Amino acid sequence: MHAAPMLEGRVAIVTGAGSGIGRAVAVAMAAAGAAVVIADIGVSPAGEGGSSVPAEQTKLIIEAGGGRAVVCGETVSRWDSARRIVETAFDAFGRLDIVVNNAGILRDAIFHRMTPEDWLSVVGVHLNGSFFVSRAAAEHFRRQESGAFVHMTGTSGLIGNAGQANYAAAKLGIVGLSRSIAIDMQRYNVRSNAVAPFAWTRAASAFRAETEDDRARMARLQQINPEHNAPLAVFLASDAARDVTGQVFTIRRNEIFVMSQSRPLRSVQRDGGWTPELLRDHAFPALRSSLTPLERSHDVFSWEPV
Known part of the structure; x- marks a missing residue:
C-alpha cells in the first residue's frame, strides 16, 4: 500500500510561480498532491513588462502531470491585489493551506547610486508583498486553526552582497516577518519558515560578472537548478514538518x-558604566574577536556545490 502524497487535499498559493524557483516549487507541490494557485504577473527580473504566458506555461506543466492549478495575475505589492490572490484559492478550490512567498524582482545598484525607485520597487515586491499575501491568508488560517507559510529569503540579507542594499534589506526583513508570524500564530497551529535558495534563474542571469570572483560565483550558481529548492518547500508545507517553525x-x-x-555572542560589563575611552581601551579589545567579518555570500559559501 502506497503512502498518500505529502500534500494530498491541500491548496497552495505560490507567488512568482511563472518561472525559476517559483515554478519549480509550484510543480513539486502539485506533484505532491496540492492544488496550486500560480500567482504571477509575468514581468522581467527587473519588474518590467507583464504577461500571463509564464504562469500559463506553469499551469500546463502541472496539468500535464495530472495536477490541478489556476492562474492569478494579481500583483503581490498591493494589499487589495494580495487579497484577491487569496480569494482565488477559495474561488477555485474552496480552501487554502499553504502560502509560498517567492515573488521578487532585482534592481541592483551600488548603494550611493541606488535610486529611491530602485529601493521602493524591490522592497514593495519582496517585503511588502510577503506581508500582504501572508496577512490576507492569516485571517483564514486563524479560523481553520492550521496553515503553513514558506517565505523566500536570501543570503544577500543573511550574509551580504555588493550592490544589493534594497534586496538585502527586504530579504532580511522577511526573516523578521517569518519569525513574527511563527510567534504570533503558533497558538493557531500555523507555522512559518524562511528559505534562502541558491539557483541559476532569470534573475541570477541578469547579474553582470565584472571580476574574477564574480565569474567564479556565476559558475557555481550555474550548477544549481531551481528544482533543487523544491523538496524542502514541500516538506515545510506538509504535516511532516508540524514541529518546525520560526x-x-x-x-x-x-x-x-x-x-x-541573531543571539548574543559575547558581552562586557563594568559597574561604573563606560566612557568612550574605556570602550576603546577595554571593551572593544575584549569584544573584537567576536565581531562579524564584512563578508559577502560567496565568501561564506566558498566551496563547490555538492
Whole structure:
C-alpha cells in the first residue's frame, strides 16, 4: 500500500510561480498532491513588462502531470491585489493551506547610486508583498486553526552582497516577518519558515560578472537548478514538518543548512558604566574577536556545490 502524497487535499498559493524557483516549487507541490494557485504577473527580473504566458506555461506543466492549478495575475505589492490572490484559492478550490512567498524582482545598484525607485520597487515586491499575501491568508488560517507559510529569503540579507542594499534589506526583513508570524500564530497551529535558495534563474542571469570572483560565483550558481529548492518547500508545507517553525534554512544544490539567528555572542560589563575611552581601551579589545567579518555570500559559501 502506497503512502498518500505529502500534500494530498491541500491548496497552495505560490507567488512568482511563472518561472525559476517559483515554478519549480509550484510543480513539486502539485506533484505532491496540492492544488496550486500560480500567482504571477509575468514581468522581467527587473519588474518590467507583464504577461500571463509564464504562469500559463506553469499551469500546463502541472496539468500535464495530472495536477490541478489556476492562474492569478494579481500583483503581490498591493494589499487589495494580495487579497484577491487569496480569494482565488477559495474561488477555485474552496480552501487554502499553504502560502509560498517567492515573488521578487532585482534592481541592483551600488548603494550611493541606488535610486529611491530602485529601493521602493524591490522592497514593495519582496517585503511588502510577503506581508500582504501572508496577512490576507492569516485571517483564514486563524479560523481553520492550521496553515503553513514558506517565505523566500536570501543570503544577500543573511550574509551580504555588493550592490544589493534594497534586496538585502527586504530579504532580511522577511526573516523578521517569518519569525513574527511563527510567534504570533503558533497558538493557531500555523507555522512559518524562511528559505534562502541558491539557483541559476532569470534573475541570477541578469547579474553582470565584472571580476574574477564574480565569474567564479556565476559558475557555481550555474550548477544549481531551481528544482533543487523544491523538496524542502514541500516538506515545510506538509504535516511532516508540524514541529518546525520560526526557522531559517539555506539550500545549495544537495546541501541543506539551518542558519543561525541573531543571539548574543559575547558581552562586557563594568559597574561604573563606560566612557568612550574605556570602550576603546577595554571593551572593544575584549569584544573584537567576536565581531562579524564584512563578508559577502560567496565568501561564506566558498566551496563547490555538492
